[in-house]
Amino acid sequence: MPYPVRVIPGSDTAVETLGLRKTYRSVRGRVVGVDGLDLRMPAGGVHALLGLPGSGKTTTLRLLTGLAHADAGAIKIFGVPVPDGLPDLAGRIGAVVGEPGFQAGLSGRRNLALLASAAGVPRTRVDEVLARVLLTDRARLAYGSCSVDERRRLALAAALLHDPDLLVVDEPSEGLDAVGTREIRQALRRLADRGVTVLVATGVLTEAQQIADTVTVLDDGRVLAQGTVADLLGDARVSVRVRLDEPGKAATTLRAAGFKVRADGELLHVDGVAEPADISRALAKQKLFPGELAPQREDLAAVVGRLRPVVPQTPKVPSRAEGRAARKAAEQQTADRKKAADQRKAAKEAADERAAADVEAAEKAAAKQAAADDKAARKQEAVDARAARREAQKTGAKALLSRRASEPSSASDGQGTADADTAKADPVEPGPQKDQGPAKKAPSKGQSQSQSDNRAKGSR
Numbered sequence: 001m002p003y004p005v006r007v008i009p010g011s012d013t014a015v016e017t018l019g020l021r022k023t024y025r026s027v028r029g030r031v032v033g034v035d036g037l038d039l040r041m042p043a044g045g046v047h048a049l050l051g052l053p054g055s056g057k058t059t060t061l062r063l064l065t066g067l068a069h070a071d072a073g074a075i076k077i078f079g080v081p082v083p084d085g086l087p088d089l090a091g092r093i094g095a096v097v098g099e100p101g102f103q104a105g106l107s108g109r110r111n112l113a114l115l116a117s118a119a120g121v122p123r124t125r126v127d128e129v130l131a132r133v134l135l136t137d138r139a140r141l142a143y144g145s146c147s148v149d150e151r152r153r154l155a156l157a158a159a160l161l162h163d164p165d166l167l168v169v170d171e172p173s174e175g176l177d178a179v180g181t182r183e184i185r186q187a188l189r190r191l192a193d194r195g196v197t198v199l200v201a202t203g204v205l206t207e208a209q210q211i212a213d214t215v216t217v218l219d220d221g222r223v224l225a226q227g228t229v230a231d232l233l234g235d236a237r238v239s240v241r242v243r244l245d246e247p248g249k250a251a252t253t254l255r256a257a258g259f260k261v262r263a264d265g266e267l268l269h270v271d272g273v274a275e276p277a278d279i280s281r282a283l284a285k286q287k288l289f290p291g292e293l294a295p296q297r298e299d300l301a302a303v304v305g306r307l308r309p310v311v312p313q314t315p316k317v318p319s320r321a322e323g324r325a326a327r328k329a330a331e332q333q334t335a336d337r338k339k340a341a342d343q344r345k346a347a348k349e350a351a352d353e354r355a356a357a358d359v360e361a362a363e364k365a366a367a368k369q370a371a372a373d374d375k376a377a378r379k380q381e382a383v384d385a386r387a388a389r390r391e392a393q394k395t396g397a398k399a400l401l402s403r404r405a406s407e408p409s410s411a412s413d414g415q416g417t418a419d420a421d422t423a424k425a426d427p428v429e430p431g432p433q434k435d436q437g438p439a440k441k442a443p444s445k446g447q448s449q450s451q452s453d454n455r456a457k458g459s460r
C-alpha cells in the first residue's frame with residue numbers, strides 16, 4: 001500500500017529526500033527502484049549521483065522531476081515539497097531525462113522556438129542556449145536527421161531555455177564521442193560556475209571525478225555514501241591489475257595476505273594497494289610470478305565494493321511460524337529417510353529370498369540329474385554284465401567242444417572228471433543261447449551255485 005509523501009520541515013539545501021521508496025510492477029513481481037533513499041545535495045556546484053547500472057539513478061531523477069511518483073518518503077527541492085509544489089518550481093528546474101518531445105520534421109532551432117514561446121521565454125534566448133551547448137551551426141538541421149550528440153545538445157538547450165536554478169541531467173555523455181563528451185562536460189561545469197546547481201546521474205567514475213564537487217554513491221536503490229569527490233573518490237586509491245597462470249591460487253594467496261581481490265576471468269584486480277611490490281612479494285612466497293602487474297585507478301565497481309558496508313552475519317532468530325515450518329521439514333526429512341531405508345531393506349530381503357530359492361532349485365535339479373545318471377549307469381552295468389556273461393558262455397562252450405574233440409575215445413574214464421573240472425573252473429553256465437532267455441537279473445549267488453551243481457550232475 002503506498003504511503004503518503006511526508007513533508008520535510010524547512011530546508012536550505014537544493015535537493016533533499018527522506019526515506020524515498022519507489023517500486024515497479026514487472027513480470028518478475030515487484031522491482032525496487034529506490035529503497036529508503038536519504039539524499040542531501042547542497043545548492044550550487046555539480047553534484048553527481050553515481051552508481052552501477054540498476055542502482056536507482058534514473059528513478060531518483062524521475063521522482064525529483066515529477067515524472068514518477070514515490071510509494072513512500074518525502075522530497076524537497078529548494079525547500080518546496082515535491083510533487084505537490086512542482087508548479088511553483090516549474091521555472092526553476094530544467095531536466096534532461098529521456099528524449100525531449102521534439103518534432104522530427106522541424107529543425108532544432110524551430111523546436112526550441114516553439115518551446116520558448118510556450119514557456120513565455122523571449123525568442124532571443126534560443127540563440128543563447130544554442131551557443132551554450134555549441135550547436136549554433138547545426139541548429140537548422142531537421143531534428144529527425146540529427147545525430148545522438150546533436151540531439152543531446154538540443155535536449156540540454158531546451159532544459160536551459162528558462163534559465164533554471166537546478167539543472168538535472170541523466171547520463172550527460174551517453175552515446176557521445178570524445179569531443180562531444182568533453183564539450184558537454186565543460187558546458188555543465190560552466191553552468192555550475194555561473195550559479196546553476198547541476199545534478200547529473202552517471203555510471204562513469206571519471207565523469208564524476210572530472211566535473212562533480214559532491215557525490216552520492218547509490219547501490220541497490222540506497223545511498224551508500226555521500227560527500228565531496230575528494231573524500232569519496234579522490235583519495236588516490238589504486239587498484240593493481242595482475243595477470244598470471246594460476247589466478248585461482250594467486251587470489252587465495254593474496255586474500256590470505258590481507259589484500260582485497262576481485263577476480264575477472266584470467267585477471268585479478270587488487271584494490272586499495274599502497275605499494276604494488278607488496279603483491280609481488282606475497283605471490284613469490286608461493287612461487288607465483290605474475291606476467292603483468294599494472295597499477296590503475298579504481299573503477300566504479302571497485303569504489304562501490306569498497307564503500308559497501310561489511311554486514312556481519314548475525315544468526316537470524318526464526319519466527320514461530322518459521323520454527324514450525326523448519327520442524328515440519330525436519331520431520332518430513334526423517335520420515336523420508338526412514339521410508340527409503342525400509343524400501344532398501346525390503347528389496348534386499350526379497351533379493352536374498354530369490355537367491356535362496358534359486359540355490360534350492362539348482363540343488364534339486366542337480367540331485368535329480370545325479371539320480372538319473374546313477375540309474376543309467378546301473379542299467380549300463382547290467383547290460384555290460386549280461387554281454388560279458390554271454391561272451392564267457394560262448395568261450396567256455398567252444399573250449400569244451402574242442403577238448404572233447406581232441407581227446408582219444410579210450411580216455412573215457414577221465415572225461416567226467418575233465419568236464420567237471422571245466423564246469424568248476426568256469427562258473428558261467430554253459431548251454432544253448434536261446435535257453436538263456438531274456439533274463440535281465442544276474443542270478444543270485446545261491447542260484448548260481450545250485451545251477452552249477454545241477455550242470456555238473458547232468459554232465460556226469
Ligand SMILES: Nc1ncnc2c1ncn2[C@@H]1O[C@H](COP(=O)(O)OP(=O)(O)OP(=O)(O)O)[C@@H](O)[C@H]1O
Pocket residue numbers: 024025026031032033034051052053054055056057058059060203
Ligand atoms: N519502468 C520500469 N519497470 C520496471 N522496473 C524498472 C523500471 N525502471 C527501472 N526499473 C528497475 O529499477 C531498478 C533501478 O533502475 P534505474 O533505471 O533507476 O537504475 P539506474 O541506476 O538508472 O540504471 P541505468 O544506469 O542502467 O539506467 C532496476 O532494477 C530497474 O530494472
